[in-house]
Amino acid sequence: MSRRDNAEKRCPECRMHQSVCICALMPCVEVRSKLVVLMHFREERKTTNSGRVAARCLVGSRVLVRGRPDEPQPSVVGMERPLLLFPHEGAEVLGPQHVAGGPVTLIVPDGNWRQASRMRQRVEGLADAVCVTLPRGAPSRYRLRAEAHEEGLATAEAIARAYGILEGPDVQRAIEAAFSAMVERTLWVRGRVLTEEVTGGIPEGVVRHDPGSGRPAPLG
Numbered sequence: 001m002s003r004r005d006n007a008e009k010r011c012p013e014c015r016m017h018q019s020v021c022i023c024a025l026m027p028c029v030e031v032r033s034k035l036v037v038l039m040h041f042r043e044e045r046k047t048t049n050s051g052r053v054a055a056r057c058l059v060g061s062r063v064l065v066r067g068r069p070d071e072p073q074p075s076v077v078g079m080e081r082p083l084l085l086f087p088h089e090g091a092e093v094l095g096p097q098h099v100a101g102g103p104v105t106l107i108v109p110d111g112n113w114r115q116a117s118r119m120r121q122r123v124e125g126l127a128d129a130v131c132v133t134l135p136r137g138a139p140s141r142y143r144l145r146a147e148a149h150e151e152g153l154a155t156a157e158a159i160a161r162a163y164g165i166l167e168g169p170d171v172q173r174a175i176e177a178a179f180s181a182m183v184e185r186t187l188w189v190r191g192r193v194l195t196e197e198v199t200g201g202i203p204e205g206v207v208r209h210d211p212g213s214g215r216p217a218p219l220g
Contacts, residue, residue, distance in 0.1 A: 010047065011023060013056070014026070014052075014053065014056070014182070015047045015049070015052070016047070016182065016185060016186070017189055019203065019206045019207075020185040020186075020188070020189060020202065020203065020206060022053075022178065022181045022182055022185060022200070023056075025177070025178055025181045025199075025200045026053065026056045026057050026178045027057050027174045027177075027178065028057070028059050029057055029058055029059065029171055029174050029175075030059050031058050031059065031060070031163065031166075031167050031171060032099075032103040032167065033099060033103045033104045033105065033106055033163075033166045033167065034058075034060050034061065034062075034080075034103070034105050034106070035054070035055060035058050035060075035061040035062070035105075035106050035108065035159065035163075036061070036062050036063075036064060036076065036079065036105055036106070036107045036108070037051045037052070037054070037055050037061070037062070037063045037064070037108050037110050037155070037159075038064055038066060038074065038076075038107060038108065038109050038110060038119055038123060038126075039051055039052075039063055039064065039065050039066070039110040039111065040065075040066060040067055040109075040110065040111030040112075040115040040116070040119075041065050041066065041067040041068045042067070042111065042115070043110055043111050043115075044065055047186075048144040048145055048186070049110070049155070050142070050154045050155050050156035050157070050179055050182065050183075051063065051108065051110035051155035051156065051159070053156050053175075053178050053179055053182050054155065054156040054159040054160065054175050054178075054179070056178075057174055057175045057178050058163070058171075058175070066119065066122070066123060073122075073123070073124070074123060074124075075123065075124035075125055076105075076107055076123060076124065076125040076126050076129065077124055077125035078125070079105040079107070079125070080103065080104070080105050081101070081102065081103070081104040081105060082104070082105045082107055082125070082126075082128075082129035082130070083098060083104050083105065083106050083107065083129060083130050083131075083132050084107050084109075084120060084126060084129040084130070084131045084132065085106055085107065085108045085109075085132055085133070085134070085158060085159075085162055086108075086109055086116060086117065086119075086120070086131060086133070087133040087134075088117070088120060088131045088133075090131065091131040091132055091133040092130065092131065092132050092133070093132070093133060093134075093135050094132040094133065094134055094135070094162055094165050094166075095135075095165060096165065098130070098132065098166070099166050104166070106159070106162055106163075106166065107126065107129060108155060108158065108159055108162075110155045113152070132162075134153075134158060134161050134162060134165075136151070137161060139151075140152060140153045140154060140157055141157070141180070141183065142154040142157065142183060143183055143187065144183055144186055144187075154179065156175060156176075156178075156179040156182075157176070157179060159175060160172045160173075160175035160176045160179065163175065177199060177200075180199040181198070181199045181200045184197060184198040184199050185198055185200075185202070188202060188208065189208065191208060
């Protein structure tokens with residue numbers, strides 16, 4: 001049984017194993033610019049998905065799933081001042097000028113590189129959104145998946161950095177703290193980091209194990 005299929009042992013909200021649930025560590029930050037995560041349907045069940053973590057941190061956020069067979073597809077038509085965060089050719093570097101006229105709706109594709117790059121053409125209204133990209137920054141700290149692009153970031157990391165620009169460093173730090181807890185607790189469960197290396201610590205009495213196998217996971 002895989003980690004992904006072991007649903008009965010996982011928190012339905014954060015998708016972490018129940019013993020290391022991070023829901024209590026996720027803040028509820030009030031923001032002016034709203035977040036819309038456009039999640040590819042193949043991402044929805046992945047326990048390593050970080051887009052939902054970022055969305056949980058920001059009040060008023062929405063997660064829209066596209067690509068489910070035989071279901072209506074999401075649309076961004078009518079959203080207030082939409083900005084699409086993806087490094088398409090010709091994308092503008094995100095900066096304070098983008099919120100000079102008031103709050104925006106930040107739309108973030110969530111999927112692998114190929115899935116995310118196609119959403120601009122496949123989601124109604126997205127082709128009309130201003131496309132923005134992040135300025136160069138520090139490397140990703142994700143460590144749960146291999147990154148296809150050298151400068152690639154996890155979805156939560158990209159959202160955190162974008163909101164650092166749109167709303168300020170406190171918002172960025174709040175999202176990054178929740179993201180770090182997700183990554184480090186997952187690595188702890190897999191036996192790849194020490195307890196003292198985990199943001200927010202590990203709940204008292206929790207035994208290191210791999211929820212996919214039920215066997216103790218060696219630290220190494």
